[in-house]
Amino acid sequence: MENSYIAIDIETTGLNPKQDKIIEIGAIKVIDGKETDSFAAFVNPRRDLPDRITALTGIRGEMLENAPDIEEVIQEVMEFVEDLPLLGHRVIFDYSFLKRAALNWGKVRSWEKQGIDTLTLCRYFMPEEEKKNLPAACRYFHIPLENAHRAVSDARAAHLLFQHLTKSYKDRRPEIFREKPLIYQIKKEQPATKRQKERLHDLIKYHKIDVSVQIDHLTRNEASRLTDQILSRYGKA
Numbered sequence: 001m002e003n004s005y006i007a008i009d010i011e012t013t014g015l016n017p018k019q020d021k022i023i024e025i026g027a028i029k030v031i032d033g034k035e036t037d038s039f040a041a042f043v044n045p046r047r048d049l050p051d052r053i054t055a056l057t058g059i060r061g062e063m064l065e066n067a068p069d070i071e072e073v074i075q076e077v078m079e080f081v082e083d084l085p086l087l088g089h090r091v092i093f094d095y096s097f098l099k100r101a102a103l104n105w106g107k108v109r110s111w112e113k114q115g116i117d118t119l120t121l122c123r124y125f126m127p128e129e130e131k132k133n134l135p136a137a138c139r140y141f142h143i144p145l146e147n148a149h150r151a152v153s154d155a156r157a158a159h160l161l162f163q164h165l166t167k168s169y170k171d172r173r174p175e176i177f178r179e180k181p182l183i184y185q186i187k188k189e190q191p192a193t194k195r196q197k198e199r200l201h202d203l204i205k206y207h208k209i210d211v212s213v214q215i216d217h218l219t220r221n222e223a224s225r226l227t228d229q230i231l232s233r234y235g236k237a
Helices: 051-057 070-081 091-105 118-125 134-141 151-169 194-207 220-234
Strands: 005-012 022-031 034-042 086-088 114-117
Touching: 005 051, 005 070, 005 091, 005 151, 022 051, 022 070, 022 091, 022 151, 034 070, 034 151, 070 091, 086 091, 086 151, 091 114, 114 118, 118 134, 118 151, 134 151, 194 220
Parallel strands: 005 086, 086 114
Antiparallel strands: 005 022, 022 034
16 A cells, blocks of 8 residues: 555564564554554553663653553554554664564564665655754754654654655655665574573572662563673672
């Protein structure tokens, strides 16, 4: 379908999809250039929310306490997206977190998507000296962005930005407006084993330390990293 896509944005506990977690997902369904539906959900990251993330997004830890886990949300996201391409400002960032969740919890073997990146478009059509993050691009092109760093607002802003760029510049460079494969390689992760969880609980108890994550919701790799960090800092139990 021409000019049809899912504008998507996520908020996270940090920038590394291997270690950080999604806390909010927002998506706008666009068919033939018009918004037809929206999706919004908080996600419980099962860890403390860094103060810098609260300062950036306005999302507080207590807002996530009763939110569903990612395994409950990701299936809804995939159903909402259907076969449409993803659109976002630096869309590979959002896709990397979502694909990791899809493979780990979405009961699929692969989730390969096409994408359109408004950041790439802005680099073509904005002056070099101008900042090109989403708020800056919206200011430059006079696109409304009422609640920056909240998922639905950012997703809608990316959609409106794309529509503006399409009307203004697509005739000049039609090839860069086409969706392209989103490349992010990941292997399915497994939940932490019972032995790993017991080892972590023993270390935490022995050294009388607090950790910011909930042990029962770690993957094997996350549990191994946390164990190594504790042993490196505090020594063996």
